[in-house]
Amino acid sequence: MDLMTTDVDRRPRFNARLGRELAYLLTNLPLGIIGFVVTVALLALGIGTAVTFVGIWVLAGALFAVRGGAVVERARARALLGEAPPEPLPVQSARSGPLNRALAVLGDGMAWRGALYFVVMLPWGIITFTFALVSMIVLFPALPWIARGLSQVDRLLVNGLLAPGGLTERVRELEDDRGTVVDSAAADLRRIERDLHDGAQARLVALAMDLGLAKEKLTEDPEAAAQMVAGAHSEVKLALQELRDLARGIHPAVLTDRGLDAALSSVASRCPLPGGVRLGVDLPERPASAIEGIAYFTVSELLTNAAKHAQARSAQVEIWRADDRLMLQVRDDGIGGATELPGGGLAGLADRIRAVDGVFVVSSPVGGPTVVTVELPWRTRTQQLDKRN
Structure with missing residues (x-):
């Protein structure tokens, strides 16, 4: 009827x-x-x-x-x-x-x-x-x-x-996303340069000066020279730690060697939430390194936001594969109210994810909980190598 x-x-x-x-x-x-x-x-x-x-x-x-x-x-x-x-x-x-x-x-x-x-x-x-x-x-x-x-x-x-047309708009969207990715990459390079200049580089310069002074005092005042060398040794440890943190921020070695499960376990163990982070990774194989990197840094930044801004006590991270998509969800029990403000951290994450044809959805009512769901295209390492060849 x-x-x-x-x-x-x-x-x-x-x-x-x-x-x-x-x-x-x-x-x-x-x-x-x-x-x-x-x-x-x-x-x-x-x-x-x-x-x-x-x-x-x-x-x-x-x-x-x-x-x-x-x-x-x-x-x-x-x-x-x-x-x-x-x-x-x-x-x-x-x-x-x-x-x-x-x-x-x-x-x-x-x-x-x-x-x-x-x-x-x-x-x-x-x-x-x-x-x-x-x-x-x-x-x-x-x-x-x-x-x-x-x-x-x-x-x-x-x-x-x-x-x-659908194809025309898709090409235009990809061009816009490419510009976003380029801008993000340039911002990351500037951040790395600033961290090197203000952090490890400054410490190494001070270390070289301290060692020079210790060399001059080696014959005149061996005890003072030994103290200066001991101080320089401490500075070396701090500089190495800063370089490790910087390298982890670029691309952690554990992610390259052992994949998302091990890399995110390390992130979860360092997260300063009182109740800790529950992590569940269920992947039959490893996706392409670019997709792994995006997933890793997305979870890392969301956990950082939960600890710094959401006043959360605990968080839960789930990662799994659904057909041709890599799915991840991060939930925290914080105060909620998270939104994608222009120029904000969530907007930057969303831009990077959408630039690779992904989906970024935030559910964060006032009072919590905050749930961020991300879909990324599933690309295996074999597909990545075939594309390069």
Whole structure:
């Protein structure tokens, strides 16, 4: 019964939907004229002056105008045709500056598809306006069917030329994610450089100076020289510990040698939560090293957040494989209220995970508990080696 009702509802007939479709068909002509004149005039001017520097800006301005007009057309389709074409991502340039942004617009496929749409809309607008008007006067009984057929073509034009394709949007998302990863890597390099400069390097410089003074005092005051050597020995231990901590922050050796279970066991044992960390790792084999590294640093940072900010007493970490995904979940009994604030630690984690086609979900009501669930693509080490070869 429901299926029959749905089929009847979809049949063309005299109703409010017909009125909206007629409004769309009749407004195609005036909007088509405006869009055609503006698009063709600006593009012709830009192409005609393309040999000069001004032509670049005219073309870029024309395509900016086209993208603006496309926003209006998508809104009209949503309001009158019931379509839901997604909005494309804004044009982004790999480099900053007005000229680079203008060049990015010139290479934007959505802008050129929009220009084609407005060129096509003039002749199509004449057709739809004429048929709709004649049908309202002469072919009134057939009006619902004529309006439905014409509006179906409009739907195809909007979805085909003004809506971003799934592959196009995916490529754009990957480009944005790549930029995020590059920025994160640059920030990590700056952090490593700062830690080396302010930590181990400073200690080693002080150590070299102390040893030089001890050498000078070796014959004059052996006892003082021995004390200075003893102090230098302590500084060496501290410098080595800082270097170990730094190396662990880059990529711990235990992760490379023994995998996630052993590496996260070490992290859990060092976590300063009063109730400790319960760890469960159920993996039939080891994933690719890049996925292992992301999982390791995600758990490490989430446990650090639980200890420093959530006022948690205990935490639980679970890692398992589900089909072609590596799943991990970190739960703590802290105060909750954790959110992905721009520029915050959780947002940085989410960006890194989504950059490799992963999923990052936070559930943290005020009062707790906080549960972070992460999905990462499962890639085996064999697949990684085959890709490299």
